[in-house]
Amino acid sequence: MRGSSFRRLASTLSVEMRGAPVRGPVLTDGVGVVERGGHGFNAGDLVHARGLRGTWADRAPLEADATRVVKLPPATPVARAAASFAAAATAYGLLRDVDAGDVVIHLGAEGAVGQCVAQICGARGAKALGLVSGDVLDPGDAVDVLKNLGAVAAAPARFARDPACRALVADLREAAPSDTATLLVDCERIDVAAVNEVLRAAARGAGAGRAAMASADARDVRDAKLLRTCAALCGAEATVHAHGAAPEQLLVGGARAFHLDQFLDGASGEMAAVVAAVAKADATVFSEAHSDATLPHALHGLDGTVAKHAYRQPVWLADAP
Structure with a gap:
């Protein structure tokens, strides 16, 4: 057990989150910047991370397993990647x-x-x-x-x-x-x-x-x-x-x-196609980007989650868009 815990901690990255598909009590995936380098990543790398442990309310870098982090091109718009990256990857996987x-x-x-x-x-x-x-x-x-x-x-x-x-x-x-x-x-x-x-x-x-x-x-x-x-x-x-x-x-x-x-963990060649599609805006998702100040009250659920508004995808950003 101790060995397993050590391996998990040894592959952990600290990521400062910048945007996510929804604003909820628990943050599961989103786009952020690596705070400290390691495991093939450099400080300042723009990444998409999933399986996160933490919430937006923490206002601090979150811990992510390096095996569940994907590097994005530096110029990728945060709102676009937060809205569409996981969706594009899912679509590519479903249509293999x-x-x-x-x-x-x-x-x-x-x-x-x-x-x-x-x-x-x-x-x-x-x-x-x-x-x-x-x-x-x-x-x-x-x-x-x-x-x-x-x-x-x-x-x-x-x-x-x-x-x-x-x-x-x-x-x-x-x-x-x-x-x-x-x-x-x-x-x-x-x-x-x-x-x-x-x-x-x-x-x-x-x-x-x-x-x-x-x-x-x-x-x-x-x-x-x-x-x-x-x-x-x-x-x-x-x-x-x-x-x-x-x-x-x-x-x-x-x-x-x-x-x-x-x-994402087992298809590196296809993963490259997903990254390229998001970076080049080939995969468009109609979204509504918001900060704490601009997120419409109607999108908030009683438990703090955000409901989908029609077919639009609310995207929460750490800073005002």
Whole structure:
């Protein structure tokens, strides 16, 4: 145990944080400057760090494991990197096996990851259909953003149940190299455990499914139906990736959970592409940058976290923008 603790401390970097995707009671990732050099980093290096131990309220450099820190080009704008770096890395990881002509359906595509997915698919010639969550304040605006970023189609999530959606996906799949599609699910937009309960009951038979739906929250029933519909659109052999705040795998289509840490720690070549995309602004995320003084009160949750405002990504900065 002592040896393990020593190794962890020996690889620790001190990072002065400058910006993060959200302002919450616990800081998990963000952009900052290395305070002291070591482990391949120099003092003053601009970095993206994750797995942080501390809060914004500390107003002091935070400790980060050097293996979970990525160096950024010095000229990278802090607000852009704070908003989009983790999202771009997640999108690259989710789309590692997607090539030109492939079909990608993204449920919950209005977020930062969805915006990056649309851009990467557009750049590769893949065909992305972005489905916007029903809880978004302005779904029409979010749909327009996704189309402008590279999605071949975008619509509110309820469109998945429309016969026109089945026809659209069938046409896309017919012209694709593979006869199946890739389904991406943003689990920050759903209650995974509750949705899984509905799916488990439905798997036991029609009677059990109806009983579960009658007692479940209407939003969980809606999300379970959407998941099954989207999985059917993609085909029986579809690849299904769950990303975001998913404590367990979704019980649909053999979904596989995607973990950002595994991608960043084990794919140096792809990581270079992510860094370059963020630095060159090839991966754009529409964000609202704020300081303590400018962050709108409406974005604050009761527990101190920040809720997503429509599809925009609030970014907190240590200094006023």
